[in-house]
Every structure is written in C-alpha cells, then in structure tokens.
Amino acid sequence: AGGVPGGGEGPLPGAGAPPGHGPSLGHAPSAHLGGRPLPRSAVPLAYVEMRGRGDRLPLVLLHGLFGSASNLQSVAKALACPTGRRVLMPDARNHGSSPGSPLMTYEAMSLDVQHLLDRLGITKCIVLGHSMGGKTAMTLALQRPDLVERLISVDISPVLTSHISEFSAYISAMKSVKIPDGLARSAARQLADNQLREVVQVGNLRQYLLTNLLEVEGRYVWRVNLEAISHHLADIINFPIFHKPYPGPTLFLRGSNSSKHYPEIQRLFPKADIQDIEGAGHIVHQDKFEELVTAVLNFLPPL
Known part of the structure; x- marks a missing residue:
C-alpha cells in the first residue's frame, strides 16, 4: 500500500489490502465469455469467524460496497447466540483485509466465497448478503445451489439498482x-x-x-x-444474466423506500418471500436492527 509520493501532502492512494498484499492494477489477462471477464482464480479472502456447533449449517454474512466484515458483526452476534451456528464474515476482494485484484465482478466475488468454503471444508451453508454482498450471495446461489441451503438478500434485487x-x-x-x-x-x-x-x-x-x-x-x-x-462500477450496480432459477428458500428484506423488482425476483427465486421493514433505509441493519434480526431468525430452518 504505497504512501503519498514525496512524503508531503497528496491524494490518498487506494490501499486495496494491507501492506504486503497490494492490489495488482495492471492489465492482467482474463478469459471472456459474451464480453464479460471470467475470473481466472479466486482471491483468498480474509474473514472473521464466530464459532458454533458443528452439527448446524453455518451462516455466511457478506457486506456491501466500501464495507468490511466489521459492518455485520452485531448482526452476526445476534444470529449466532440464539442459534448456536458458526458465523463467517469475509472481507470481499479489494475490501477490508482481503487482497486486492483488478477484477471486481460478481462472478469473481462468488468464486472467492466458493474458494473460502472449500478451504474451510464447508459443503453447505446459509448465506446473507447486504447490498453488493446480497448480489454476491444471489450469484453464488444461482451458480452453486448445492452450496446454499437458503439465501437472505438485504435491500438489494437481482437487477440494475443504482x-x-x-x-x-x-x-x-x-x-x-x-x-x-x-x-x-x-x-x-x-x-x-x-x-x-x-x-x-x-x-x-x-x-x-x-x-x-x-x-x-x-x-x-x-x-x-x-x-x-x-x-467495475457498471458490473457492481448491475447483475449477471442467469436463466436457471435457484430452487431454495429465499428471503428478500427491503427498506420501505426500496424499488420493487418482483418479476425478476420471482423468475430467479421462485420460492422468494419478500418482506418490507418499515422505516428502514438502505442500511437496514443500522436503521431497524431488531426487526431485521427477528425476520432472519424466523426464516432460518428449525434447530
């Protein structure tokens, strides 16, 4: 993570990752399919973990753009304590303590989570994502439904959103x-x-x-x-094209001011339950913490 040239005042560089894990911002070769770059390899994500019982499906919480694992720690504690579930909170590539990468697509971020699950020996989990993390979670579920027992998307839909x-x-x-x-x-x-x-x-x-x-x-x-x-802003605000729906239970939690995208949600997530949380803005877990936690706990499978 380079400093300001000359040691005086200057614009702050983007660190991308802690020292020793700086981002590669050159033009790395990548495969393409239909004009979209395909990730060549996964980034080894940094993560925070709350340990839980091994006989219960773990929860994976994915943060939003410009965020990190710490954004969801209060949510993680509120979900881990009553359920006894193991909770993982990764930092997305180019965020937090995870390494940098020039590629920032949902396919790439999904691959990173798949790599993390494989590294930890997790063959099935429950995924919750907020904003950008919600789109990563949806991409993961649509690409690898075998890995995702159920899905929770917080204030984000599988469409162009900003x-x-x-x-x-x-x-x-x-x-x-x-x-x-x-x-x-x-x-x-x-x-x-x-x-x-x-x-x-x-x-x-x-x-x-x-x-x-x-x-x-x-x-x-x-x-x-x-x-x-x-x-990659155009990729981040958009959503990849998928044709085969995710067959598992899905919960869409939306702030009361959010746009409605029912047709695409129902096409890709036919078992979707869409709930509005009154009085919540985009950062639902900050505005209406108790309501969000209650909705998620009610959606989780019985212990």
Missing part, C-alpha cells in the same frame, strides 16, 4: 482527500471528513466511508481498492 454517477462521485472525493504524513489518527479522520463533506453530505455515509481510512507507517491510505472498484 446510478454510476453517485458512486463515481464518492470515489473521486475519496481520491482527492489530502492528509499530511504523521498526523494523529483523530485529526486525520476529521480532516478527511471535512474534505469529503461537500460531495458526501450525509454524515452517516461519510463515517461509513471513513472506516476505510488506514494508517500505514505514518501515512494515510484507503484500504479499499478505489481503482478496481471504479473500473
């Missing part, structure tokens, strides 16, 4: 942040917050983005790989 311009503006704002070397962490965070304020006007969203501000040997970097994310 405008690129919004995320592009966030990335540009993050890239333009300048922090002098050696500044105390609290002062650095406040300075970055002030610089992001003009573009990212919602305070909670700024704080969410600032969880990615990382100090490396006295210099500040972004631990998310902004270049890879920027290059």
Whole structure:
C-alpha cells in the first residue's frame, strides 16, 4: 500500500489490502465469455469467524460496497447466540483485509466465497448478503445451489439498482482527500471528513466511508481498492444474466423506500418471500436492527 509520493501532502492512494498484499492494477489477462471477464482464480479472502456447533449449517454474512466484515458483526452476534451456528464474515476482494485484484465482478466475488468454503471444508451453508454482498450471495446461489441451503438478500434485487454517477462521485472525493504524513489518527479522520463533506453530505455515509481510512507507517491510505472498484462500477450496480432459477428458500428484506423488482425476483427465486421493514433505509441493519434480526431468525430452518 504505497504512501503519498514525496512524503508531503497528496491524494490518498487506494490501499486495496494491507501492506504486503497490494492490489495488482495492471492489465492482467482474463478469459471472456459474451464480453464479460471470467475470473481466472479466486482471491483468498480474509474473514472473521464466530464459532458454533458443528452439527448446524453455518451462516455466511457478506457486506456491501466500501464495507468490511466489521459492518455485520452485531448482526452476526445476534444470529449466532440464539442459534448456536458458526458465523463467517469475509472481507470481499479489494475490501477490508482481503487482497486486492483488478477484477471486481460478481462472478469473481462468488468464486472467492466458493474458494473460502472449500478451504474451510464447508459443503453447505446459509448465506446473507447486504447490498453488493446480497448480489454476491444471489450469484453464488444461482451458480452453486448445492452450496446454499437458503439465501437472505438485504435491500438489494437481482437487477440494475443504482446510478454510476453517485458512486463515481464518492470515489473521486475519496481520491482527492489530502492528509499530511504523521498526523494523529483523530485529526486525520476529521480532516478527511471535512474534505469529503461537500460531495458526501450525509454524515452517516461519510463515517461509513471513513472506516476505510488506514494508517500505514505514518501515512494515510484507503484500504479499499478505489481503482478496481471504479473500473467495475457498471458490473457492481448491475447483475449477471442467469436463466436457471435457484430452487431454495429465499428471503428478500427491503427498506420501505426500496424499488420493487418482483418479476425478476420471482423468475430467479421462485420460492422468494419478500418482506418490507418499515422505516428502514438502505442500511437496514443500522436503521431497524431488531426487526431485521427477528425476520432472519424466523426464516432460518428449525434447530
């Protein structure tokens, strides 16, 4: 994770991963099918784990764009305690402590989760994903239904769901942040917050983005790989084309302001249960934590 050239003030680079696991941002060769790049290999994901009973299907929780495993830890605890289930929270590629990669498609992120499950000897699990993580979870279920006993998608549908311009503006704002070397962490965070304020006007969203501000040997970097994310924004806001539906039980939990995409949900997930959580925005687990946890617990298979 390189620092600012010259050691003075300069735009923060995207770290992509901790030191020693920097992103490869060159033009790596990749296979293509119908114009879409296919992942050549999986990225070994970093993850946080809550141990549980071996005779119960584990839960895998997948975070959203610009997030990390820590975003879902309170949800993980609330689900692990009453069920005794093992809970895994991976960092997606180019996020958190996972390595960087120039490829950022749902096919690639699904392959990463498959690789993690294989590495841990997990042959079947229950997957919950929020936002980008929900699309990764849906992709995994549609590609490998044998691995996914049931699926929970939090405030995301299997369709084009956002405008690129919004995320592009966030990335540009993050890239333009300048922090002098050696500044105390609290002062650095406040300075970055002030610089992001003009573009990212919602305070909670700024704080969410600032969880990615990382100090490396006295210099500040972004631990998310902004270049890879920027290059694949069209992939991230869209959804791959699938023809064969996922046959398992699926729960779609939506904030009350979310768009409705019933036809595509019902085509790909014929056993879908779609529930609205009143008063919740996009970050449902932050706005209506108890309601989300209750809905998920009621959806899980009996113990």
